[in-house]
Amino acid sequence: MAMILDAFVYKFAQLLVELANEEVDMLLGVPGEIKKLQNKLRKISKVLADAERKRINDEAIDDWLKELKDFMYDADDILDLCRIEADKCSEVSSSTSSVCSPFPLLSCFRKPLLSHEIGSKIRELNLKLEQISRGRSEFNLQNSSPDKQKVTSQNSRKTSPVGEIDIVGSEIEEHTQSLVDLLIKDDTRGNNLVFAIVGAGGIGKTTLAKRIYNDQRIQEEFSKKRWVCVSQEFDEVKLLKDILDGDKNDCAGDQSKSSLEPKVETSLWGKKLFLVLDDVWTAKVWCDLLCNTLKSCAAGSRILVTTRNEQITKQMRAVNTHQVHKLSLKDSWLLLCKKVVLIGEEGEIQHLKDIGMEMVKKCDGLPLAIKAVAGVLCTKERTRRAWSGVLESTAWSTSGLPEEVKGALYLSYEDLPSYLKQCFIYCSLFPENHQIWMDTITKLWIAEGFVKAEGSSTMEEIAEDYYKELIMRNLLQPHAPYICQMHDLLQSLARYLARDESSVVCKVDEVGSSNGPMKLRRVFVSNVHEVGTSGPTTAITDVLVKKDTLRTLMWNMMPMSETQMDVIFHKLSRLRVLDMSHSRIRSLPDSLGNLIHLRDVSTFLAFLTVS
Incomplete structure (x- = not known):
């Protein structure tokens, strides 16, 4: 879960301390309710660490944590509203008086409508938490102390840059040099010969490929060098853009394979290319996509592939396959010593x-x-x-x-x-x-x-x-x-733990494709190029506006009209993060002001004009 509950409960409990006094209770019309919240949270917090561990194998505990997490997100919205109103009161107070109120929350709670709204929400929170709290008695969860907010001491060793510290043994240097020898050797079997590095996940294929890619002889031999991470579900358009390697905005409008292929072919015409295709899961990336496109490269061009599956190298007709073996x-x-x-x-x-x-x-x-x-x-x-x-x-x-x-x-x-x-x-x-x-x-x-x-x-x-x-x-x-x-395996772990709360969207049908009970909180939309009846942007925004629990929206390398933004800004009122970098938007609508919880906005290289 992206929101780890014991961390969030600790933070929430600290914030409640600001509210827990008799005058606030009276102004909100909720005598005793805030202290009730504090007491229930204190009891729940003691079993959260055990619940987080057990949820992996216990569906009932997992469902209980999801319910608690939804409650905490709702509570966070209410507390954030309190902070926003307090900030407004502080601004008004400072503009009208040289003396600022030491308790801005008290000032804003003296507004009848606001105090009634927040008081009602606090009562609702207490009722929900009472129901959730009763549920925990079924699970025999063990008490433990919540983590304190303190960064772990780094007294054992200082962080070292990537490179030699990850390398052990003499074999990797021998393998690097022997593979470089093969890659730069004259060979009449074809213009674009494929070489492969094969081994299990996490065994060091990419480490070896990086050493080869950075070798001085490779740098001198090839006029064009490209490193492309392919991954399990690769996107053809993004992959072609990565090989083109031009300014992102020059090719941002190209959303189809057919428009990019000739650009790649032209840019590499007559050039001696060294291309690394890292983490390949299917031969289609070469056989169906790149093989013909790269025929314009000069003789002596080389393709180096890393993959877990030796069968893929055969399908790609690799002329040499190097097996990476496990460490002794x-x-x-x-290696453990070097890293500790x-x-x-x-x-x-x-x-x-x-x-x-x-x-x-x-x-x-x-x-x-x-x-x-x-x-x-x-x-x-x-x-x-x-x-x-x-x-x-x-x-x-x-x-x-x-x-x-x-x-x-x-x-x-x-x-x-x-x-x-x-x-x-x-x-x-x-x-x-x-x-x-x-x-x-x-x-x-x-x-x-x-x-x-x-x-x-x-x-x-x-x-x-x-x-x-x-x-x-x-x-x-x-x-x-x-x-x-x-690393892709660590990302697999993080995605498994996040479940359906976060989503990376590269195809229209990937938005909200899960049928699980988790509510989508964060989404990264990038390079969507499937054009439906109304185009990919419209199709995605039509789905996104129904995900009113979203807190992070990262809209990358995609156009969006002012009308579409207007709809999103009205519907997704809980957004904390809005990133529209490289999105080719010209202006932002006034409805951006509706996003009262927004804390970070990025429009880097988005072509915004200042009027």
């Missing part, structure tokens, strides 16, 4: 090697799993008790999860404090292999209310600490300075 126990331990301590400090954890070896055995030679465990150990004391606690965690054996995210990956999530869990799951909103800028994601976390300033630190500083800790824990992968990505 020795190399697994070396700084180079030269390995001796500090040698007394824990026996416990560490048991953990890397559970990782089955998969580098991604080993790095996930290392991310957990980075936050622990270097004692046998602390490391044994990780080894003996029940998260290793949690059932009911998708097979590919069991064990180490789920352990790395379960070890997160609740405020980081919701930030991690929020990243599932982006498409696979999306480049996530630190400034962007931290602003979104703040807008959604996931970040709370502590002490003298600003919310921006705290959010940046969250970002750095997720990288330190190897749950986000640094891609470049201030840019990260999510």
